[in-house]
Amino acid sequence: MGRLFVAAVLLFVAGCAGGEGAVPGGSKIDALLAKAPVYAGQVTPGSAVDRIKKRGELIIGGSQDAPLLSQLDPISGELTGFDAYLGKLLAQYIVGKPSTELLSATSETREPLLANGTVDVIIQTYTITPQRAERVAFAGPYYQSGQSIAVRKGTSGIGKPADLAGRTVIVGANTPGVKAVQDAAPTAKILEFGSDPECLTALKQGRGEAYVQDQAILVADASKDSELQLVGEPFTEDPYGIGIKHGDAEFTKFVNDWLREIGKSGLWQEVWKQTIGTVVTGDAPAPPAIAS
Amino acid sequence: MSLVLEGFLNTVALTLLSFAGALLVGLLVAVLRVVPVPLLRGVGAVYVEVWRNIPLLAWLVLFVFGLPEVGVKMPLFWTAFTAIALYEAAFVAEALRSGVNSVASGQGEAARALGLSFRQSLRHVILPQASKRVVQPLANIAIALTMATALAGVVGVVDMTRAAQRINLELAQPLLVFTGVGLCYLVMAAGIGFGARVLERRLA
Known part of the structure; x- marks a missing residue:
């Protein structure tokens, strides 16, 4: 029994230590935010953007345990990773400050969370598939994975x-x-x-x-x-999209415009370098072409 | 479709086997807890307190990832079976013990006065009276165990819940998929409840 516990504790410690090394520090987001755009155009009353602006906070469905993508740093309490930083930047774009609330979503809860309006967006390695596109709207793709x-x-x-x-x-x-x-x-x-x-x-x-x-x-x-x-090399192409309530074409276009803007300005590539780029060698890839 | 069937059969098999195992171990532990030997009673008490006071999910993770580290590697299904059976045995033991304790102490004294040994009085006087009273508590444990088998999906066993998650990953229809799975669990639990009522009437 004793040895079993030792083994389990070692396993746990190994897991924790591993996760920490992979995650860049929380302060990196500040450098990104300094370059982040803020939306200055017209806002339709009653639209998603209007709602989020009035609330002063973007509610995101995502993960806390995905290394490099969206992981909670247990020391700083900051959410770090590619998906997490994009969420902060999107909040900055809409609200003018990086205030986000993360609700833990799972593959069972993503579609209902969007449909009943609990979250504004899902940013969670959410692969765009034809079946899913029938129930949710996708902005993006914002990342091409494999x-x-x-x-x-x-x-x-x-x-x-x-x-x-x-x-x-x-x-x-x-x-x-x-x-x-x-x-x-x-x-x-x-x-x-x-x-x-x-x-x-x-x-x-x-x-x-x-x-x-x-x-x-x-x-x-x-x-x-x-x-x-x-x-070998990756054998699939998984386009990750930002999940949005089904049928909200206006907000989808809004997020797509934002993705195009940060892709053009080089901010997207900066985010990649601070997160995935810390383990993948080479330059940042070109951001995927936005579908519509 | 074969995935649904595989998940359902695994859940049913895991439920039946684990409950059978839990009954066997639980009976043994319950006997330990009522024998007139302090050391054995202590062993029984320690078993119950250790097993039921650590969450089943923790036991499953310890068994699946910890045991191979010390050289014991079983197939995942049997690892999950062992962990669930040993965990639920603690609850079974307590249900059986309270059943035994519910028999008036005069019954035991009368059995001893007649010259019956501990084993004889347990078998012919105490257990027949206790058995009817433990049917419902045991059915409760069996139903809880049915639901607990879903945790095996977390450590790699393709049970009904895991199969549902895999299907939902493609269909993206969680409300539909999980309502269906919920109904399957409901039917299983209702079956256990019905069986318990029949058994209780028989033993009366």
């Missing part, structure tokens, strides 16, 4: 997505990885765990032969863990 494969160092026989066929593959629960594996290798057995550290531990303990996850997260993991090895 799923990659990681294995334990020394694993042979896995070189491309099709090699996953018939194998046990670990994926993050409720991530786009689930569908990516189903499409690439329908005979693969999918094993889901709630968080990235759990998935990593499961991979290392041999619960599965490969781990499929967003490439940025895997790169961050591999930079801290020499046992982990990435296989």
